[in-house]
Amino acid sequence: MATVSHPYVPRDLQLPGYVPLAFSQFDIVVPYVSASVLVVAAIWILSGYFPKLSKVDRVLICWWVFTGFTHIIVEGYFAFVPDFFRRKSPFYLSEVWKEYSKGDSRYVGRNSAIVSVEGFTAAIEGPASLLAVYAIASRKPYSHILQFAISLGQLYGCVIYFATAILDGDNFSTSPYYYWAYYIGANSSWVVIPTLISIRSWKKIAAAFEAENKRKIS
């Protein structure tokens, strides 16, 4: 067997040129959570100055800013910097993905399904999420269909993400802790929240046509 110099599972995964993690889990998770909380808090306060926005709209704006920046910055870095795990000098975003790969080594292994899903998410869904912020704030008529489209894309990404893992043996996690904390835990928001938004948008859109139909009849 080849010598293995990385912490990932499966143990026979080949990662030529892999540079070990330099940051601790604390140094990786705390800045991400803090930056997210700060951004969301700032957006929540700012959105309060728009008198026409309901509380639900403001919560949605916070979500779309958070998910948009996560898609563009964090996932964009992963998708479009293929050699992130070989970088000599530690860089925050490459450390994020080396740490996350303890929950799913297909990231550091650059599995093609993962790169496809993440590339599409970063390049299309990320900018579309920021467009959704503008659409909600300025009450555009395409606001619901745009939110529905992005949410469905996020859900489809999750289906491919989890289904390919199961089909390929579901053995990409260093330990049950990382399996539940990273692979399941970190992704769960992108299952639950897009589901809720999809249902809401679907109902709003169906209601708009229902109202239109009634008007035509009366």
Next chain:
Amino acid sequence: MATVSHPYVPRDLQLPGYVPLAFSQFDIVVPYVSASVLVVAAIWILSGYFPKLSKVDRVLICWWVFTGFTHIIVEGYFAFVPDFFRRKSPFYLSEVWKEYSKGDSRYVGRNSAIVSVEGFTAAIEGPASLLAVYAIASRKPYSHILQFAISLGQLYGCVIYFATAILDGDNFSTSPYYYWAYYIGANSSWVVIPTLISIRSWKKIAAAFEAENKRKIS
């Protein structure tokens, strides 16, 4: 090198128990095209008896019937019969997939991204396509959002399908003929038509909200 007893590329693809194709290309393609034309023609004629349906609605109904049955029967067989290429007695649907695999050997090789996309398409988008037929025919208020959702799912499937092939080296086709006829040709309808339907549904939905907004102002 191991002995290779299959016609697929890459030549080192291992397919233990592979049973060679028994049907000719003609015997595979002609029944599929004939059955599709027959079904579409029957649905076109039948839908003419619904006086309230526009020609566009009737064309859409034909599409949803065709794509729904293709998803459920043809793709459903592939997704949920993993050993189709080992079946001793020739069966039409297993012959279809052994033939199509000349354009993309990831099918016979049961690549996990392909199985995930096809499984979701067969189990969710197939039945949803038939629901779209009912929704259009009975003018349900969710008709446009449902058609939009399925079309987006089909497009997302195509993105993953083509992106994973490119990332994995784009070397799964027996010859340029099969590459263009099967891999590109047979899939192109599921890029073009869902794109057109998505754009149409998006516009219809945005227009419904535009009308609602105007009514509230006036």
